[in-house]
Amino acid sequence: MGSLLPFQDLNLLPDAPSSATGAIALKVPKLEPKTEPFDETFASQLHEPQTHQLQEAQVPQDPFFPNLSPNSQQQQLALFSEQGFGHSPISQTSAMSSDENNVYSEFHRISELFRTAFSKQNGGALPDSHPDSRAIVPVPEQNQVAEVIIPRKRTQRSAELVRVTNLGIEDERYFRNVVRRTRMTFDSLRVLSAAEEEKKQGLGLGTRRMRGDLRASSVMKDRDLWLNRDKRIVGSIPGVYIGDLFFFRMELCVVGLHGQVQAGIDYVPASQSSNGEPIATSVIVSGGYEDDEDAGDVIIYTGHGGQNKFNKQCCHQKLEGGNLALERSMLYGIEVRVIRGIKYPGSITANAKVYVYDGLYRIMDCWFDVGKSGFGVYKYKLVRIDGQPEMGSSVLKFATSLRTKPLALRPVGYLSLDISRQKENYPVLLFNNIDSDQEPLYYDYLVRTVFPPFAYHQSGNGTGCECTSSCAEDCFCAMKNGGEFAYDSNGLLLRGKPVVFECGPFCRCPPQCRNRVTQHGLKNRLEVFRSMETGWGVRSLDLIHAGAFICEYTGVVLTREQAHVISMNGDNLVYPQRFSDRWAEWGDLSQIFADYVRPAYPPVPPLDFAIDVSKMRNVACYMTHSSSPNVMVQFVLYDHNNLMFPHLMLFAMENIPPLRELSLDYGVAEEWTPKLSICN
């Protein structure tokens, strides 16, 4: 007990009893004597906090670690399922030839997989009690129908409470990757489902509404891909950081941050709790209750219930369910996760809402009050625990005002409000409030990479599409991308590829064509900033959606021979082929479809050039290296067809909150600092 256990060991002992793995099963002790239930009689004593009585009856000691002071809980958790992160080997069934691949629309194939999976899931021919669901899946290379077993598991949530503390760096990274991969799958399925529905409607078939979020979560639940279902976690969820952004309630369920689809209070129910009392784990402050008062660090949170379907308070709330759980959590001093649902215009959803994880709060007070409606409501005073990173929601607000009046909010530190000098669509700010370094000011800003002239001449000219209005799926450029476009209608990258072919000057389609994304340049206000830890870094003042294009990695292209000469002088060169193949993770659905095979894209020759950023550069070269990055490289061609010289385009690998540092996996050992050392 108490020793730091690397997750690798835990993986070896997934079913071992908790004592053997160092896990701490949090047992709620029996209350002796049992306190008075908190009931409607308090309604007669309005505004009188009734907690002192309860606190006296119960020492405010952590019931889960009765022998420890609250500050010495150095234990390492425990027991995480491997679910969703098994390295599922991509099945090596007969790979399609490149020609077949071009003819057969990859998109269509995935849609089919999706459709058949759904038709089974929604009843289909099999009784629900059947342990497996047998989806009928078309196998393109044989043009026949094959049966693939897709596991159908709908496991119940566990009631065992655990708290996760002091994860090592490796563990943090591991869980972060699990969470990211899970969210990537969710997003892929969601978008796919929406596209599928759109298609059906185009054919005059589908009449159902599009709820990609619901369908994605449902499929993932069938595949047992929801996270943290085998334990109920009190406190922070491994792999989820304060400030992380979510666009759907379902997404919160899938990662295990909040397990209620609609309700604002998530809790371990009394019936499953070890002492027969419910314990709250998380709340969502969504603005749905008129009696809520949100002051950031302190929230007056209203319990749930008592509303009619128009969200109007129509009767008294009762101390049951989540309301009782919050009260019990207060009694035991158990912290709750707080997620805020706030209006944010940059959100992709129709209601323009975003959910922000804001960290842990303690319930300090609880009373029964008369709400604005005149009906009785339960109120809870939540106070944010000290020592946590800044709240995501306040960062969001700060960034919003920073966009319009940077100098008012940060009078000191801005060296430039646009180092691109209006060469980019959006300004690139330069901020340093740490030291006197001004280096980024002294370089020529290069918006697009400069390729040598022969790169253009060597490529086959005139291979563009003939679409006059908008490009459709039978467009020549779609074929070049394996029968599908790389982007959805919002310009988000759907699936990573060795190379993405955008429409370009050889095409007849207009500039607004959906297959032109990266060539239009920046979509966000970026900021180069100085930090103690990483020197120069890059962050965005806007929220960047997962899959969104951020910027190009620009510089002057050098051939191998030129690079060899230049590097003798010790200049900084970037080698494109060194970037790790993160694109392969993007849109990978092998976890979902048993026979999912990544399409055999046309082979891409190894890239044999270097990018010199010693004189001309753009914002990208200030990005920090990370082996758990939030930005990835996707090679893109648009202004020529030379596979040897693609553009290095950077895309977001997750929803990146404003002001969070962007990082890139330069694909090299940690000791090599790929980010330019500007100081020397």
Add this chain to the structure above:
DNA sequence: GTGCCATCAAGTTG
């Protein structure tokens, strides 16, 4: 005590 099932309550999304 346990397992199954019907019912209910919880807001979000398009």
Add this chain to the structure above:
DNA sequence: CCAACTTGATGGCA
């Protein structure tokens, strides 16, 4: 504005 949607908790019954 409203219809469609889903999960988890609970209580009754076998």
